[in-house]
Amino acid sequence: MATATATPAGTRSKKPAGTYSNKRQVRRNTLIGWSFLLPNFLGFALLTLVPVVATFGIAFTEWDSYSTPEFLGLDNFERLLTDNNFRTALLNTLYYAAGHIPITLAVSLGLALLLNRKLRGVNFFRTAAFFPYITSIVAVAVVWNMLFNPSQGPVNQLLTGLGIDNPPGWTSSPQWAMPAVIITSVWRDMGYYMILFLAGLQTVPPELYEAAKMDGANAWQRFRNVTLPSLRPTTFFVLMMLTIGSFKVFDLIVVMTDGGPGRSTLVLSQLIYREGIVNGRFGYSSAISLVLFVLVLGVSILQYRRNQKLEA
Amino acid sequence: MMATLTGAPPGTAPAQLQKAGPPRGPSRRAGGLGRIVGYLLLVVVALAVMIPFAWMISSSLKNNNQVFTVPIKWIPEELKLSNYTEIWSRIPLLTYLRNSAFLAVTITFLQVLTGSFAAYGFTKVRFPGRDALFLAYIATIAVPWQAYMIPQYIMMRKAGLTNTHLALILLQAFSAFGVFLMRQYYQSVPDEIVEAARIDGLSEWAIYRRIMLPLSVPAIASLSLLTFVNTWNDYMGPFIYLTDNKLWTVQLGLRSFVGQY
Numbered sequence: 001m002a003t004a005t006a007t008p009a010g011t012r013s014k015k016p017a018g019t020y021s022n023k024r025q026v027r028r029n030t031l032i033g034w035s036f037l038l039p040n041f042l043g044f045a046l047l048t049l050v051p052v053v054a055t056f057g058i059a060f061t062e063w064d065s066y067s068t069p070e071f072l073g074l075d076n077f078e079r080l081l082t083d084n085n086f087r088t089a090l091l092n093t094l095y096y097a098a099g100h101i102p103i104t105l106a107v108s109l110g111l112a113l114l115l116n117r118k119l120r121g122v123n124f125f126r127t128a129a130f131f132p133y134i135t136s137i138v139a140v141a142v143v144w145n146m147l148f149n150p151s152q153g154p155v156n157q158l159l160t161g162l163g164i165d166n167p168p169g170w171t172s173s174p175q176w177a178m179p180a181v182i183i184t185s186v187w188r189d190m191g192y193y194m195i196l197f198l199a200g201l202q203t204v205p206p207e208l209y210e211a212a213k214m215d216g217a218n219a220w221q222r223f224r225n226v227t228l229p230s231l232r233p234t235t236f237f238v239l240m241m242l243t244i245g246s247f248k249v250f251d252l253i254v255v256m257t258d259g260g261p262g263r264s265t266l267v268l269s270q271l272i273y274r275e276g277i278v279n280g281r282f283g284y285s286s287a288i289s290l291v292l293f294v295l296v297l298g299v300s301i302l303q304y305r306r307n308q309k310l311e312a
Numbered sequence: 313m314m315a316t317l318t319g320a321p322p323g324t325a326p327a328q329l330q331k332a333g334p335p336r337g338p339s340r341r342a343g344g345l346g347r348i349v350g351y352l353l354l355v356v357v358a359l360a361v362m363i364p365f366a367w368m369i370s371s372s373l374k375n376n377n378q379v380f381t382v383p384i385k386w387i388p389e390e391l392k393l394s395n396y397t398e399i400w401s402r403i404p405l406l407t408y409l410r411n412s413a414f415l416a417v418t419i420t421f422l423q424v425l426t427g428s429f430a431a432y433g434f435t436k437v438r439f440p441g442r443d444a445l446f447l448a449y450i451a452t453i454a455v456p457w458q459a460y461m462i463p464q465y466i467m468m469r470k471a472g473l474t475n476t477h478l479a480l481i482l483l484q485a486f487s488a489f490g491v492f493l494m495r496q497y498y499q500s501v502p503d504e505i506v507e508a509a510r511i512d513g514l515s516e517w518a519i520y521r522r523i524m525l526p527l528s529v530p531a532i533a534s535l536s537l538l539t540f541v542n543t544w545n546d547y548m549g550p551f552i553y554l555t556d557n558k559l560w561t562v563q564l565g566l567r568s569f570v571g572q573y
Contacts, residue, residue, distance in 0.1 A: 029439045030439040032437055033439040034439070036437065036516070037429075040426035040491060041430065041445075042486075043426065043482065043485060047483060048452050048460070050467070051462075052452060052463075055460050114350060114357075125358055128358050128362060129361060135545075136544075136547075138563050138567050142570050144364065147364060154363075187361070187364075191361075247456060250458060269456070272459075272462065276461075276462040277461075277462070277465055285462050286463070289459040290459070292456060292459050296455070296456055296459070
């Protein structure tokens with residue numbers, strides 16, 4: 001926080017804004033501060049903080065819709081180990097994340113690099129790339145489902161045209177449903193992350209490129225040794241957002257495949273929804289929530305550590 | 313973690329931007345070949361983005377049996393505008409639109425109001441425990457909603473609020489993200505301005521109302537836009553909470569329409 005340094009000594013304004021000097025002022029400031037926080041804090045505490053904490057409690061209980069919760073200890077988690085639905089959902093979520101995170105990262109970074117140049121019509125392309133992100137998920141899902149239609153959809157027509165005899169069945173085949181969802185989600189998200197990368201690229205000092213050029217670095221070396229390190233804060237942020245987003249994927253899957261065919265695209269948040277809200281098994285679904293929570297937390301911490309190490 | 317937010321809208325714009333100097337970026341003076349390859353790539357990407365939209369519009373003007381033809385006919389043989397008129401009589405589209413608009417406007421308004429208010433408290437007023445509290449806000453941004461939606465749902469049901477618009481408004485009006493975004497911006501407003509106003513005898517609320525609010529119009533605009541688009545396009549919230557057809561949003565209505573026809 002900036003402090004006032006330029007003011008002449010002896011005036012009251014030499015202190016940074018809101019600094020407190022005595023107890024009365026502390027009390028006054030606390031009251032004022034809380035008066036600003038309160039409208040938001042009440043809602044936030046009641047509807048976010050309390051539920052987050054409650055998840056930890058409910059996960060260790062048996063609580064079926066209308067009965068009273070009963071403490072179970074680790075039973076819910078033991079049940080998870082033998083639950084096929086859970087195992088499938090966990091693996092599918094990891095599969096989705098493993099596809100969605102790196103591809104979106106690469107595509108959006110590539111787009112940002114491309115659009116950071118002085119080309120004619122750059123603004124048009126930037127806007128176009130952002131378009132899918134603001135389109136309703138239902139429309140996206142419906143259109144891509146039709147594009148992916150196995151027999152007559154344009155995607156397979158294109159593939160057949162390119163000489164592929166046996167194009168995939170996409171959303172109607174258990175093997176290809178997840179790739180289809182991943183393609184759609186990359187298509188949808190790339191524009192958003194491209195904007196973040198573009199903002200990051202603006203902060204790279206051009207002098208670094210000049211210097212690298214003088215030293216005879218070629219385009220790849222400049223990218224590797226100037227762009228990537230300078231972009232690290234942005235990349236880290238994008239990676240975090242992508243990770244959180246991938247592990248909680250829900251709406252695209254519900255609208256596109258509803259977990260099918262079979263259970264081939266069933267993901268964790270969908271299972272939480274089914275167990276908790278549809279079947280009313282609050283305890284069990286909270287246990288799944290907790291697994292999702294720990295998973296996201298774990299991956300985030302790993303990424304944070306790696307970022308710290310690279311920064312050092 | 314905060315310093316990494318180069319992506320956050322206004323306020324965070326780096327000082328270097330204002331610096332006059334040589335054009336930025338690695339390949340501003342890219343050679344002829346690089347230029348051509350660049351354009352080619354752009355055209356490919358633009359096509360990949362636009363074709364699904366074009367296909368959607370083209371299909372919307374066709375009969376059902378003409379949607380899938382080999383090869384694709386981009387211009388329908390006969391323009392069929394009745395798809396657009398029919399949908400109004402098949403589903404209560406106007407009700408859905410009204411519900412969506414009501415929710416999006418209310419939620420956006422509340423989020424900007426409470427978020428910017430709290431952000432002022434977090435940036436310009438100092439009191440013990442402030443930064444720890446802010447950390448709690450940040451931490452919950454990283455927790456996926458799906459991980460705590462069950463307790464939330466139970467609370468809402470206990471309060472008798474499931475299947476009401478109020479539930480969705482309460483759920484989304486107090487976002488930690490909004491506070492975070494506004495705080496990022498407020499940090500770029502010099503403390504000296506606030507301090508000068510204090511010396512002139514303005515109360516903190518008046519400073520917020522008369523100085524910070526007018527100064528933060530760009531941040532308010534971007535938060536409003538983000539919130540509006542997000543709530544308008546939100547599928548999961550209404551999907552879980554709204555069972556009554558009359559309360560549905562456009563997203564739910566479209567989904568059910570797709571299922572039926």
